[in-house]
Amino acid sequence: MAGEPLGRHLVRGAVGFGALAGAxxxxxxxxxxxxxxxxxxxxxxxxxxxxxxxxxxxxxSRGRLERTCEDGVCELRTPAGARSTGRHPGPG
Structure with missing residues (x-):
């Protein structure tokens, strides 16, 4: 989850993938x-x-991307109204 601290997320991954590999x-x-x-x-x-x-x-990404999972298919996209490049269009 995006609100979860990175350290906790990495520990969950290490435990999860370690247990699967161990199995x-x-x-x-x-x-x-x-x-x-x-x-x-x-x-x-x-x-x-x-x-x-x-x-x-x-x-x-700390909120620059959001995950949506529907019917077993997950994808990442930028939130509505957010710019994906971080650049502002120049004049003319």
Whole structure:
């Protein structure tokens, strides 16, 4: 989420992706019991790794971009009325 501090967002990502990677890496060692980490990773990422990356971009933009997710499709765009380039048009 854009209102979330960057540090907290990065910790959620590290926990989430670490747990997902651990779940896959532990399967050869301890079998399907290693997959117990997968739900932990998904909860940390709030269910959607791609949306986590979108929220990271939104957090880094500090409100210059906003995320919309509809029907499982997420996209970034500039808020209504905001200039995407940050430049003002010159005269003439």
């Amino acid at each position: 896959i890496a532990l399967v050869p060692l301890i079998g399907v019991a290693g997959l117990v980490l997968a739900p932990v990773g998904l909860v940390a990422l709030r269910g959607c790794p791609a949306c986590w990356f979108m929220a990271l971009a939104e957090t880094l």
